[in-house]
Amino acid sequence: MSKKSLNFKAFLAILLFSAILPWNIANAERAKGTFDPFEKSIDEVSDALRTKQTTSKELVEYYLKRIEAFDKNGPAINSIITVNKKALETAKALDAERKYKGARSKLHGIPFVVKDNFDVVGMPTTAGSVALKEEYPTKNAFTVQKLIDAGAIVIAKTNMSELAASYGRLGYSSMGGLTLNPYNLDRDASGSSSGSAAAVAANFAVFGLGTDTSGSVRGPANTTGLVGIRPTMGLTSRGGVIPSSLSLDVTGPMARSVEDASLVLTAMAGRDKADKATSSANRHVKDYANSLNSSSMKNARIGVATEFFGDNAEVDAITNQAIDKMKSMGAEVVPVTFSEQTNYLWTPILGPVDSAEFKSQFEKYLSTLPPGGPKTLQEVIAISESPEVLNSATPVNPARLEGLKTALAKADTLYSKEYKNIVKKEMPKTRKEIEKIMKANKLDAIVFPTMSCPASNRFDKQDSSYVCNAYDTYAASYVASATGFPEVTVPAGTVEAGVPVGISFFGTAFSEQKLLNLAYSFEQATKARTVPASTPNLK
Numbered sequence: 001m002s003k004k005s006l007n008f009k010a011f012l013a014i015l016l017f018s019a020i021l022p023w024n025i026a027n028a029e030r031a032k033g034t035f036d037p038f039e040k041s042i043d044e045v046s047d048a049l050r051t052k053q054t055t056s057k058e059l060v061e062y063y064l065k066r067i068e069a070f071d072k073n074g075p076a077i078n079s080i081i082t083v084n085k086k087a088l089e090t091a092k093a094l095d096a097e098r099k100y101k102g103a104r105s106k107l108h109g110i111p112f113v114v115k116d117n118f119d120v121v122g123m124p125t126t127a128g129s130v131a132l133k134e135e136y137p138t139k140n141a142f143t144v145q146k147l148i149d150a151g152a153i154v155i156a157k158t159n160m161s162e163l164a165a166s167y168g169r170l171g172y173s174s175m176g177g178l179t180l181n182p183y184n185l186d187r188d189a190s191g192s193s194s195g196s197a198a199a200v201a202a203n204f205a206v207f208g209l210g211t212d213t214s215g216s217v218r219g220p221a222n223t224t225g226l227v228g229i230r231p232t233m234g235l236t237s238r239g240g241v242i243p244s245s246l247s248l249d250v251t252g253p254m255a256r257s258v259e260d261a262s263l264v265l266t267a268m269a270g271r272d273k274a275d276k277a278t279s280s281a282n283r284h285v286k287d288y289a290n291s292l293n294s295s296s297m298k299n300a301r302i303g304v305a306t307e308f309f310g311d312n313a314e315v316d317a318i319t320n321q322a323i324d325k326m327k328s329m330g331a332e333v334v335p336v337t338f339s340e341q342t343n344y345l346w347t348p349i350l351g352p353v354d355s356a357e358f359k360s361q362f363e364k365y366l367s368t369l370p371p372g373g374p375k376t377l378q379e380v381i382a383i384s385e386s387p388e389v390l391n392s393a394t395p396v397n398p399a400r401l402e403g404l405k406t407a408l409a410k411a412d413t414l415y416s417k418e419y420k421n422i423v424k425k426e427m428p429k430t431r432k433e434i435e436k437i438m439k440a441n442k443l444d445a446i447v448f449p450t451m452s453c454p455a456s457n458r459f460d461k462q463d464s465s466y467v468c469n470a471y472d473t474y475a476a477s478y479v480a481s482a483t484g485f486p487e488v489t490v491p492a493g494t495v496e497a498g499v500p501v502g503i504s505f506f507g508t509a510f511s512e513q514k515l516l517n518l519a520y521s522f523e524q525a526t527k528a529r530t531v532p533a534s535t536p537n538l539k
Contacts, residue, residue, distance in 0.1 A: 037062050038203055038537040042260045045206055046106040049098065056091035056098075056109030056153065063111050063155055064088075066538060067204050075185055075534040079198035081116045081176045082123050082157045090153050097151075107267060108151030113199045113208040116157040116175070117164060118144050118251075119240035123154075127242045128162040128173025130396070131383035135373045141240030142275065143209065143251050143268040150267050155205050158195025163362075164213060164244045166191035167399035169459045171198075171220075174389060174396045178458060181223060182532035184498045186463045187455040190219035193254065197224040200254050202535035207255040207264050213244045214350050215451075215477030217252045218489045218504065223455035225491045225500035225529045227261040227519065228254045232510045233484030235281050236265075237272035243361040245354040246277075247423060248481050256529065258490060258520040262288035265512065284510045294524045296517035298330035303437065303446040305479075305506075306335050307343045311452035311470035318493035318501045319449040322522070326447075329525055334441050338479070342430055344471075345478035349422055349430070356419045359411035377408050431483045431509075438508055445511075445518050448476045450489040450502040465497055479506065486512050490519040491528040500530065 035054035037045060048054045064083070071077045084090075094109045103109075114120055117127040119137035126132040140148060148154070159176035161169070171179035171194030179194040181187040182202040189198045193210030197220030200208040210217040212230045221228025229252045236251045243249055253264035269285045271278045304323060309316050327333055341348055359377045366375050374380050381404050383389065384396040413419050438446070452475065453468035480487040485508055492503040503522070505515045523529075 036537070039256065039531060040206070041257055042106055042110060042206060042263050045110055046103075046108070049109050050103065056094045057088060059109065060087045060091040060111055060153060060155060063204055066202070066535070067156065069538060070202055070535040071199070071204060075180065075182065077180050077182050077198050077202055077535065078177055079158055079179050079195040079202065079204065080113070080156045081126065081128070081159050081195065084120070084123060084154050084156055086122060087111065087153055087155045094151055094153065104149070104151035105267070106263060107147065109153065110151070111153045111155035111205045112147065113156050113158050113196050113205040114144060114154055115160050115193050115196045115208070115210045117160065117211055117242040118157075118209060120144055120154050120157060123157055125242065126175045127164060128160045128175045129380060129384070130174040130389055130392070131374055131380045133175060135369050137240065137369060139240060142237035142272040144240070146268050146270065147264070156199070158199050158208065160195055161192035162397060162400050163242070163404070164192040164211060164216060165400060165403055167397055167403050169397045169400070170194060170456065172397055172459065174384065174392070174394050177394045178460065180458065181455050181499060182535045183224065183500060184455065185534060186458060186461050187223070187497065187499050188458045190223040190451070190455060192216040193220045197221055197226055197228070197254055200256060201225055201532055207253060207260055209268070210252060210254055211241060211244070212250050212252055212481070213248045213354065214346070214481045215474045217254060218450050218477055218487060219474060221254050222450035222489050222502035223499055225532070226254045226256060227258050227491070227523070228252065228489045229261050229265055229512070230480050230487045231265065231269065231512060232284070232486045234277040234279070235269050235284060235510065235512070237270070237275040237278050239272045239274040242365050245357040246361055247353050247357060247427075248350060258488075258516055258523050259289050259292060262292060262516050286513050288513055288516050291513055291517070292520045293517045294521050297326055297521040297525070300331045300444045300518060301442050302326055302331045302333050302518075303336040303441055303443045304333055305446050305448040305476065306337060308448040308452055308476040311473060312454060312468055314495040315449050315451070315453060315501050318495070319503055322492040322503045322526070323447065325526060326522065329521065334443065336437055336441060336443070336446060338437070339433060342433055342479060344475050345430065345482045346472065346475070349426055349482045350478055352413065352418060353422055355407055355410040356413040356416070358407040360414060377404065381405060381408065427482055430479075431485070434479070434483055434485060435508055445505045445507045445515055447506070448504055450476065450504045452476065454495045454497060454501055455499040463497070476504065485509055486515055488515045488519045490523050492526070493528050494530055498533070
């Protein structure tokens with residue numbers, strides 16, 4: 001072949017390359033900013049970041065626009081207490097890190113919200129109490145730090161029932177006012193992790209964190225169409241979280257899918273030297289999302305806790321339809337009954353334990369904060385009763401204030417025979433009862449409606465369509481709380497009022513993988529989650 005021919009071919013190749021290169025660059029540039037994060041999963045957002053369809057900065061800007069449009073304006077969901085002023089700066093730094101070092105994990109550059117009883121450096125931790133509005137922690141909560149280490153971005157802190165107890169005003173606080181349910185603005189988003197649930201349901205972030213003492217992750221997830229996980233006691237840390245009762249408190253994720261909640265659980269779980277309950281956590285943490293199995297329902301043995309039905313016809317119908325679906329998927333269903341005490345554990349266990357533990361544990365937390373703020377429960381009560389607060393637009397819920405006074409009066413019961421009997425005898429007895437039922441019936445899980453009634457009327461409005469015959473619609477939640485066993489709630493359907501209803505999968509200690517597999521199998525077969533009409537996609 002002649003030299004002239006070779007030179008001509010080389011010239012053509014250069015010409016072709018020169019023509020293609022600008023097209024590729026332009027195409028890559030066009031790809032940026034075209035990704036729509038609305039309702040997207042962690043995997044989808046992570047893949048968009050990896051393929052340069054979007055950046056973490058663009059994601060943060062997107063969610064901030066949604067917060068402005070729907071949380072502060074429009075339907076005014078009011079789920080956010082504090083926006084992280086450093087979120088954009090953090091996002092830019094993580095974009096640069098991705099470019100030069102690669103991603104830390106799937107969560108790299110992904111925004112999430114945090115209930116306002118978790119410590120986040122640079123943001124006040126109020127737990128919804130105006131008395132704590134100037135309390136800035138010096139260290140992140142252990143679980144928050146784990147997620148930050150994985151590359152996730154705290155975009156905001158969320159409203160909650162004041163100091164994690166609702167007392168008839170679910171999702172209301174003196175710091176944040178009332179959080180609305182994005183599915184029906186006349187209904188509440190349960191409590192106490194109301195803000196995180198409403199924010200994730202409304203697409204103000206990809207996922208959220210909550211705490212659960214007696215249903216505070218599961219209830220809000222149930223009423224806002226989310227997956228909520230109450231992990232086994234000791235799987236996730238409570239370090240750097242304002243406590244309610246450390247015999248009952250856990251931290252857990254809320255997300256729009258089982259897979260997302262599973263990913264977050266793996267990232268946040270693990271041993272914290274500052275939380276003795278987590279001493280064996282590392283032995284139990286698994287890559288839950290990677291092991292999810294959509295065929296898990298086949299040949300599973302599912303117990304149905306029959307006592308938690310009968311309070312609302314729509315909830316019963318949705319739950320029974322869900323159970324029929326499990327049967328059609330190959331599950332064997334077995335009715336199970338609990339003892340009279342286990343059917344309602346608030347009075348014999350949860351109530352007395354919470355009242356006994358709150359003051360001392362709360363004050364121990366306050367002692368970790370910088371000087372200048374309140375250091376005792378009495379001081380918090382005094383601020384809450386001050387004319388400035390009482391005459392404000394969002395005074396402390398009077399019933400919550402009385403609850404704080406009751407906790408102050410009952411603080412000495414921490415050293416009583418009654419308290420010791422509950423913790424050392426009644427709680428272990430309840431665990432053994434559940435283990436015996438599971439073993440005798442060879443069960444993989446026990447299911448029940450997460451709440452026996454739909455999302456209730458907000459305290460300041462009445463909706464005549466709301467029907468609930470329950471003495472306590474949260475009664476089923478107390479079983480996991482009293483035993484320390486795990487429970488996963490997953491969307492099962494929607495009532496006529498437009499609010500979602502969930503079904504719970506409950507099991508013995510550290511059975512998260514089994515429960516998540518069953519929840520995932522059910523979720524994939526039913527696709528029951530819907531998008532709230534009040535917070536649509538921003539085009």
